[in-house]
Amino acid sequence: NAGVTQTPKFQVLKTGQSMTLQCAQDMNHEYMSWYRQDPGMGLRLIHYSVGAGITDQGEVPNGYNVSRSTTEDFPLRLLSAAPSQTSVYFCASSGQGGSPLHFGNGTRLTVT
Amino acid sequence: RKEVEQDPGPFNVPEGATVAFNCTYSNSASQSFFWYRQDCRKEPKLLMSVYSSGNEDGRFTAQLNRASQYISLLIRDSKLSDSATYLCVAYTGGFKTIFGAGTRLFVKA
Numbered sequence: 521n522a523g524v525t526q527t528p529k530f531q532v533l534k535t536g537q538s539m540t541l542q543c544a545q546d547m548n549h550e551y552m553s554w555y556r557q558d559p560g561m562g563l564r565l566i567h568y569s570v571g572a573g574i575t576d577q578g579e580v581p582n583g584y585n586v587s588r589s590t591t592e593d594f595p596l597r598l599l600s601a602a603p604s605q606t607s608v609y610f611c612a613s614s615g616q617g618g619s620p621l622h623f624g625n626g627t628r629l630t631v632t
Numbered sequence: 633r634k635e636v637e638q639d640p641g642p643f644n645v646p647e648g649a650t651v652a653f654n655c656t657y658s659n660s661a662s663q664s665f666f667w668y669r670q671d672c673r674k675e676p677k678l679l680m681s682v683y684s685s686g687n688e689d690g691r692f693t694a695q696l697n698r699a700s701q702y703i704s705l706l707i708r709d710s711k712l713s714d715s716a717t718y719l720c721v722a723y724t725g726g727f728k729t730i731f732g733a734g735t736r737l738f739v740k741a
Binding site for chain 1: 636640663664666673674675676677678681719723725726727728729731732733734
């Protein structure tokens with residue numbers, strides 16, 4: 521059972537570079553989301569999707585784009601990386617609102 | 633004020649101790665609640681859901697008090713392997729899930 525798979529596990533970017541964090545789930549979950557986790561801040565929602573073709577902003581969406589072309593995949597794009605985006609990023613999915621979230625292993629991103 | 637607030641700790645307890653974590657939430661419309669466990673540099677994993685009637689899973693007991701907007705987690709007979717960060721989570725509807733910043737627990741031999 522793969523569950524939620526994130527790639528890459530680690531990434532170092534220079535300021536201004538762009539990249540895409542990949543997230544895939546094989547549980548046929550409609551809901552997928554991206555969080556960032558910073559020390560002392562807890563997990564903060566970046567963007568989420570309630571189904572293919574439907575996305576919406578979370579608490580901290582600036583500097584990030586998402587798309588949901590399939591039920592399985594929900595990539596997160598950093599348009600022009602900034603040091604403030606240094607963080608640990610988690611992708612999560614659930615079958616419906618209010619159900620527990622299943623998390624991927626995380627991506628540790630450093631922007632220099 | 634944060635929507636979900638937890639004591640950050642750390643809590644340092646000896647093996648075998650009983651430890652309690654508290655959490656408050658500000659949105660009275662919150663519908664469901666969870667405790668997650670997060671090990672260092674790992675992803676959060678569901679520990680247990682929290683029900684109004686209270687629920688127990690082995691050494692772990694969760695309680696919800698809607699009137700006081702308060703959630704608790706009790707761990708009995710602490711093990712070294714319980715050392716982790718415990719996240720309080722509230723679902724407020726519309727796919728909005730709010731995480732507390734977490735409480736760190738260290739269990740020592």
